[in-house]
Amino acid sequence: MTERPVAVVTGANRGIGLEVARQLVARGVETVLTARDPARARAAAERIGAAHGVVDVADDGSVDRFQGWLRDRYGTLHVLVNNAGGHYDAGQDAVSADLAVVGEALAVNLLGAWRVCRALLPLMAEGGRVVNVSSGAGSFAETAGAAGTPAYAVSKAALNMLTVKLAAELRHRRIAVNAVCPGWVATDMGGAGGRPVADGAAGVVWAATLGPDAPTGGFFRDGHPIPW
Known part of the structure; x- marks a missing residue:
């Protein structure tokens, strides 16, 4: 048990998730980063002074086991960052999309976050914060007329x-439950040319640490509302 607020960040062994966890640790939050691979989760946690757990967000049993571990170790939860995701299918179009790829994207980007929320929200303290890491690709306004990445875009729109x-x-x-677009970030998925990872993660941490008068049900980038 701990007197500090407890946060869970999924998919956090690298990239935006790892940086979000690092920034939360720096703010004095008891942070649990998760990944599917135990060795990678442990190594990442040791780098930033966080705790770690093993979670495959697409697997009910994995999420349930983590929920039991979290309940036994901390008894409560204050912040949940649903960061686990991927399947940026830049080579596809909607007309001829491989529906197996679409299913995989939905299983992780939408149902993964949903599954984790369903398991962990009963542990969340009153006044907690949930952040769903989304994307401008899931915004109808920002992607009007734009083709490409159908699996990723549809899954993020559903997450919204x-x-x-x-x-x-x-x-x-x-x-408070909000969606955050970190912007185009120079990660393994985003590729070279994006903004620094720390800048993208900062908007997620902003939503995760909002005060008592926090907005809820919004879509944000860098602390500013963006259109659905």
């Missing part, structure tokens, strides 16, 4: 709707 639904249902517990 999940954000709205959870925010409405959790308002009575003063749990």
